[in-house]
Amino acid sequence: MMPLTIAAAQSISIAGDLAANIAWHQRFMQVAAEQSVQLLVFPELSLTGYERGLAVELAIAPEDALLQPLRDFAQEIGVTTVVGMPIRLSENSPVLMGALILGTDGSLGVYSKQHLHPGEEVAFAPGFGGSTLTIGGDTVALAVCADFSHASHAAAAAQQGADLYAAGVLITENGYAPDTALLQGYSVTHSMTVLMANHGGATGGWESAGRSAIWASDGSLIAAAPGTGSLLVVAQRNADGWAGHVVAVAEA
Template structure:
């Protein structure tokens, strides 16, 4: 991983105003670029708005004009942009997808693999856990409910991920920070990854409401920066390759500098 600035956007997205969502994201991307960010992550479903039972109604093709506009923006700004959307696949299925747009024009995609209870029946689950090579380092993705599965983030780490982006569409909840702090620091610490989380905030235009929450954890599970206000915001922070190197290549006999996934005994985990 190279030393770089990560930007995490906490925004409100309406299912009824996808053009407005796009314009807002363009403005946030320009702000991130002006702040010197190399990577920008938007929340789950940010481009289309997030819905379960009406997901098919609001879903977009990956080759739709809004998706291609974000890809063009990444090239224009020299910014790596991860954007969430409800995706309508060519076979008609709907996925919760995070699209990664690289500055060189290449696009990659992750489809949420673990669906929440309200999503099952309306949305299809992805079946791959890819990692993505970028100029800044290797990036993995875990979308919202995915983060509750320790093996998912461990798998990404073992595949080389140094930064895991975790976009959320978590409902309005006054205990959002308390909930996240119960388990997300462990995902970062156990797997020696940076973990960047950002949640939708406000309403989706059709009755859904989201609680916000933006936080970056370092490979020791410590909070680098956070914002749990109920306002739209752009959070930026530096990512240190030295910290990753210390934890992943340090002396195995010294607990604080141990890369725990390397010591797995997978034959026992059956």
């Protein structure tokens, strides 16, 4: 297999402050580039925080100029980056929970959360998923939080030939054990590497558990954040297999 370096960005979002969150995303992206990361995945709704009450106000078209600095930076540093944002696919369409793929060639991919968590329907409509993406020789399927609670979602990813299942999430302490058991189980069942990027702190009135993690296709843990905080969880694959480490991310 080709060498591969992936990372989960365990970022902390400032509620509704897009300018500050974009700057913070760029800092994570810079640190990821320094670690030779090829694919960087942020948590669910990372650019706004998990703020259901602000979603309608903040939702944008994926191609909105607001995201151009992040798109340009992903291209400049050569890191494919997946960010979370409330989106509308057209002016009058419902708000979706988006995961936007900022390509190193300037491209933009759109994934929208298919399976809503109870309570999210007050602000969001179910989305449509999205295509897999290719990183080097690997095929990547995305998920946004409650998507992975449906076994059919991970199974569909495997059927599409995914080598990596990457989920941006918000998971609290109470949900952490059962949710990570599911994700680890998918790695074994479907022989996929599984990445989980969780929020690094409180958001939308929820206390995130942090502890973002990456599992190899045999279920073994490659790397995990020890708790909450602004951290980058990195996994590197070479001819000898996987190795992982965690990097603290501080303001520049």
